[in-house]
Amino acid sequence: MKGWIGKLRPVFIFSVLALFLAGCGEDNLSALKPKGYGAELLLDLMMISIAIMLFVFVIVMAIYTFVLIRYRRRKGEEDYVPKQTEGNKSLEVIWTVIPILLLLILAVPTVQATFDLADDSGKSADDAITIEVTGNQYWWHFNYPDQEVSTSQDLYIPAGERVYLDMTSSDVIHSFWVPSIAGKMDTNPGGNENTMYLEAYEEGVYWGHCAELCGESHSLMDFRVVAVSPEEYDQWISDMQNIDPEATPETQSAQDGKAAFENSCMGCHAIGNSPAGVGPNLSNFANRTKIAGILDYNKENLVNWIMDPDEYKPGNKMQGYNVSEEEAQQIADYLMQLDHSEVTPESVSSSEEE
């Protein structure tokens, strides 16, 4: 029968195609290639649910296929009147009870995982790392309150350890999502603060997205989680604690850039420890993975970005700062020598960031 094969074919072909062509997606981005505790737990849960659902689907499709082949009206049967069955009590009971049992099988691990991921009992331990995450249009701020360290866009965490996040927003609702390490959690403005934890199994640079519509550049609010070894993490913290925002750059151009920066940029952008301000904190800017979270890191992009940010991130708040091209070059020189730590994304042993 052409009908039912036709119906199944696209489903089948494209599930296979999807898996082969895309190969479960990009490393360090895809939820299907877990690299952390939360993501792995959730992938297991997905697999359980898919298995149960496929079981049901196969049964439904078996009956469906059989019925369509067997009971399709054939030529000469136009006047045939089938028996008018009212129903069948035991069948009704069967297809009520069995789904309930299947759902119970799924409900148990679901509830377990839900409580597991909400478990913040480790947070009160002395050596527990807690980081304040603030979502902003359209960038992320990270504060390490116990260490008095601040940064934006690149979140450094030690691999193999559980790191707790206290999450809020300074403007609208955002959602913090690092698919390959953990699930997502909304950052709400006002008093509705959330917590979650990250635990990356291995060192790496992981992609993060904003997952709640937050304005024009919602799709451009990317960030990175840089998981380094615990030793390197300690090194990074101590480097970051020792930033001297006043340090004089070496080259003349960068010195001029510093002056221009202090003139035009410092109202919004801090260097060193600071709470979430109007614009991202620029500590350790020389070691950023991307410019503004999205552009490849090079001077040309940085200059273009400073000159016309709205071109790259529409609706962002860095508007109306008319710096000349020369000034932009100098500021770029200044920023690109803000090499505050020896620990960089490159020190990640297994980094595959292109």
Added chain:
Amino acid sequence: MSHEDVLNPNQLPHDPEKATLEGKNKFIGFWMFLGGETVLFASLFGTYLALVRSTSGENTPENLFGLELVFIMTMLLLTSSLTSVYAMYHMKNHDFKKMQLWLGITVLLGLGFLGCEIYEFYHYIHEYGFTFRSSAFGSAFYTLVGFHGGHVVFGLSWIVALMIRNQKRGLNLYNAPKFYIASLYWHFIDVVWVFIFTVVYLMGKVG
């Protein structure tokens, strides 16, 4: 049933409000509508309870509310509900004049309630500077109580319009359902007020 029968005030069955199909439809439809209104007010109550602590400055429920006035308002509205019951009682006995009289009393009591509410709001705004915009609590308070007040205004206008329209021709099968559902509406307003009195004023003062 011909048009003459429907409009004839001298031929009324015992329950004139439910004697015709149109009357039955109105009756059930209006109960349904009140079901929807219940969800509407439930949502407003939920919002109010979520924001009742979001006050600014001294303008908290404890400081603002005076139970004396609210008690008088409650009495006015409860009594008006009772008088509308009397009106419906007379409608079932086909006594149009007494029905109009009791509806008139209902309207007067309702106007008294409304006057108190307007005074109350005026008082809050001018004595305390407590407005719709001063805090989330202010927004929630004026919205919840104001929605109820709006219902009172609408209910009063409705009853008055019906009274004037039918003044000369008396009760018939066409207008009996209209009077009846207007009085249902009035009862509903009364019930909502009982909840407002409890949740907003009593709990605001005590809790």
Added chain:
Amino acid sequence: MSNAIAQQRGLGAMIWDYITTVDHKKIAHLYLVAGGLFFLIGGLEAMIIRIQLMQPESEFISAGLYNEMITMHGTTMIFLAAMPLIFALMNAVVPLQIGARDVAFPFLNSLGFWLFLFGGLLLNVSWFTGGAPDAGWTNYAPLSTTSPGHGVDYYVMGLQISGAGTLIGGINFLVTIINMRAPGMTYMRMPLFTWTSFITSVLILFAFPALTVGLFLMMFDRMFGSAFFDVTAGGNEIIWEHLFWIFGHPEVYILILPLFGAFSDIISTFSKKRLFGYSAMVFATVLIGFLGFMVWAHHMFTVGLGPIANSIFAVSTMAIAVPTGIKIFNWLFTMWGGSIKMTAAMLWTLAFIPSFTIGGMTGVMLASAAADYQYHDTYFVVGHFHYVIVGGVVFGIFAALHYWWPKMFGKVLNEKLGHIAFWPFFVGFHLTFFIQHFLGLMGMPRRYWTYFEGQSLATGNMISTVGAFLMAIGTLVFLYNVVYTAIKEPKASADPWDGRTLEWSIPSSPPFYNFKQTPLVRGLDPLWIEKMEGRKGVTPAEPLGDIHMPNGSVLPFLMSLGLFIAGFGFIYQVDNNLWYIAVAIGMGLTLGSMLTRSLKDDLGYHIHKEDLIEKGDGK
């Protein structure tokens, strides 16, 4: 009466007739045309979205315009396409199925339509006055409350007006089904489409007021300076999410339930079999409606409600799979042992079963609260809800239109063209949305204007866009079929499908009073019973007599027009107080019309027995 006038004069009279009509069959036409038009607009927006996402880093449209597109696509499809198309079906079919001459409140029926239409128009005017709403169809605060321009104001006013229309429509159908059933049509003899319309109306009644309140609060915040969602003044943005989803989740069932009913009737007719497990089907419908109200927070798993609330809502959500499963199996067993005829209506229905099963499966996956931390707000969710809304609601609307077209327009849609329209749409649908589940898991959040090279998302998006074009082709073929049928096809008989329920016992299309004599219902599938006993039609329950009919009225149109005008006033009074004049004019028109309605007697008119006899069988 109004019919006679329409025949005498030309186009103007016909327009006037439709503006003033209170006949449920004509109101069905109005809903169908308006809903169909908005469906095309929403479809166009969908195509623009898919073209933008066809390639990575595309700049086909700007990010701001893209947000307007996704917002308007969602809002249009849910509120202005799916809802009215369902109301079109309910209006066309429910009174006929229960043996009624009209609905309980013909005047309100017309009011419901005009409110919906003017609300929808108001919403779409925003395209031409400086920007459509851009905060998503869910319109979360504070993004919506702080959105510049007037786009979101249009969203608030437009939905408020059309929502009021929907609520009125819901009450009307509730009372119609409770009070207007023909003698012998007990609740447990009602056709499934009537049953599901009934439950849908209950859901409308209890769900829409929550949206009404949400929209009022949003309106006050944006236009009158209140602080419900303003955290700096103590507000709480989560309240909007709760109110929206307390409405929003039942809304999903409001959309799908009537089509479950339509599928039941279609499967039963084209299998030539009584619906298997009728009482279980009714029970499942009621249960779905009931559970639909206790699961709203599963849209908010990542908001931070805590593990206890998340677990409770996860389990209650999973529970809905049980009654849905009951339905699927009962449909399969209705066909089992039957004699299945592959008409276009049946084709759409058969396509629905696997598609909706997949949608239901991903629904259970999403219900798993912890796993939703990965799925939430990604293309997985987009894939899921399109599987249920397109695979369920849209397939259902196509199936139901093919099935009831003869009752609505007196002609059977061309079957061959029906099949030709089906295949590209069906294949395109799976191409478009199946891959999206994987895109989501591969790290693509929903509502993303663009994505980057090197994220392995390009292939999937390309496939998805190709599928969207196929769906567009299918839709165009269907439209062609409508025109072709109107011109070329012959008039349909009263019962072209060998139907089982009362609507097939009267001519296609029915006379404006529907039943000359109210039918006597002697069991489930009343027409089938009569046929099996060798009778031609249904036994009448009354002797031939005068029929009472309601008068047409222009007041519903004027009331809605008034609110439309007042809507502009409310939106623009923020800029200039002079706009309060528009508020006054509009509200004056609306309230004045209401007063007129209340004070002016409107007793309807009678069709006399003699006129009915003259018309013979009314054929």
